[in-house]
Amino acid sequence: DQQVKQNSPSLSVQEGRISILNCDYTNSMFDYFLWYKKYPAEGPTFLISISSIKDKNEDGRFTVFLNKSAKHLSLHIVPSQPGDSAVYFCAASYTNAGKSTFGDGTTLTVKP
Amino acid sequence: NAGVTQTPKFQVLKTGQSMTLQCAQDMNHNSMYWYRQDPGMGLRLIYYSASEGTTDKGEVPNGYNVSRLNKREFSLRLESAAPSQTSVYFCASISGQGFNSPLHFGNGTRLTVT
Numbered sequence: 001d002q003q004v005k006q007n008s009p010s011l012s013v014q015e016g017r018i019s020i021l022n023c024d025y026t027n028s029m030f031d032y033f034l035w036y037k038k039y040p041a042e043g044p045t046f047l048i049s050i051s052s053i054k055d056k057n058e059d060g061r062f063t064v065f066l067n068k069s070a071k072h073l074s075l076h077i078v079p080s081q082p083g084d085s086a087v088y089f090c091a092a093s094y095t096n097a098g099k100s101t102f103g104d105g106t107t108l109t110v111k112p
Numbered sequence: 113n114a115g116v117t118q119t120p121k122f123q124v125l126k127t128g129q130s131m132t133l134q135c136a137q138d139m140n141h142n143s144m145y146w147y148r149q150d151p152g153m154g155l156r157l158i159y160y161s162a163s164e165g166t167t168d169k170g171e172v173p174n175g176y177n178v179s180r181l182n183k184r185e186f187s188l189r190l191e192s193a194a195p196s197q198t199s200v201y202f203c204a205s206i207s208g209q210g211f212n213s214p215l216h217f218g219n220g221t222r223l224t225v226t
Contacts, residue, residue: 004154032212043116043202043217044155051212089154098143098206098215099170102154 003027004092006103014111019077021106023090026071030092034100035064035075038087047088048075049097080110114138116218118203124224125193133188133221135203143206144186145215146170146178148199155202161186193225 005024013019023033031052036044050057050064050073057064063076077084087107091100116137125131137144142163147155147170157170161180175197177189190197200222204215 006154009152034214036215036217041219043204043219044215045217046214049212049214091154093212097212098145098160098204099157100155100215101171102156104152104154 001026002104003030004090004101004103006088006090006106008106009104010107010109012109012111013080015082016079019075019080019084019108019110021075021077021088021090021108023073023075023103024071025073025092027092027094027101028071029094030101031094032092032097033064033066033073034091034093034097035062036089036091036102038089038105044089077108080108082110082112084108085110116203116205116216118201118218118221120221121219122222124226125190126226127194129193130189130191131193131223132190133201133203133223134185135187135218136185137203137205137216138184139205139207139216140183141205141207141216142183144180145204145206146176146186146188147202147204147217148172149202149220150199158188158201190223193223195225197223198225199223 034049038044090103093100146158159178
C-alpha cells in the first residue's frame with residue numbers, strides 16, 4: 001500500500017502562471033513533510049518543508065500547504081519559471097526526516 | 113564543498129556478479145542513507161546509518177549489505193546482483209541537528225544488471 005501518492009505524473013504550465021503540485025498520504029503518524037526537486041542526472045535537492053503543527057510555509061516563490069484532516073499537501077510555485085522544470089517529489093516522515101517515504105514524483109514543465 | 117560524492121556514476125553487471133557502491137560526504141554529517149529509485153517511481157530506503165558504527169535496514173534491504181567505514185564514508189554492496197536490482201542508487205546524508213533536517217543527496221549511481 002503506497003503511503004505517499006502523487007496522482008499527477010506530469011503538469012505543464014505557462015511561464016508566469018501558478019504551478020500547483022499535489023500529494024496525498026495515508027499514514028496519520030507522519031509529522032514532517034518535504035518537497036524535493038530533481039533535475040535529470042542529478043540527485044534530488046531539498047526545496048521546502050512543513051511540520052504537522054503548521055498549515056502553511058512560505059519560501060520566496062514556493063509555498064507548501066498542509067491539510068491534516070484531508071491528509072493532503074500541495075506545493076504552489078508563483079510565478080513559475082522555465083528553470084522550475086524538473087521532477088518534484090513529495091516526502092513524508094515521522095521522527096526522522098532521513099527515513100522518508102517518497103511519492104512517485106510529478107514532472108513539471110514550464111513553457112516560455 | 114563537494115557535498116555527497118558517489119562512485120561510480122554508471123555500472124553494468126552480469127547476473128551473479130558483485131560490486132560495491134561508494135559514498136562519501138564532507139559536511140561532517142552524522143547520518144547517512146542509501147536509497148534506490150526505479151523508473152517512474154519514488155525513492156525507497158535500502159539501509160541507513162544513524163551514526164558512525166551503526167547500520168539499520170530500511171524498506172528494501174534484501175540483496176544488499178552496507179558498511180559505515182567512518183563518519184565520512186558509507187558503502188553499499190551487492191553480493192550477487194540480480195536484474196531486479198537495476199536502478200539508480202542515491203546516497204544521502206543528514207546533519208542530525210534535530211530530527212527534521214532534510215536529506216542531502218549525491219548525484220547517483222546508475223546500475224544495470226543484465
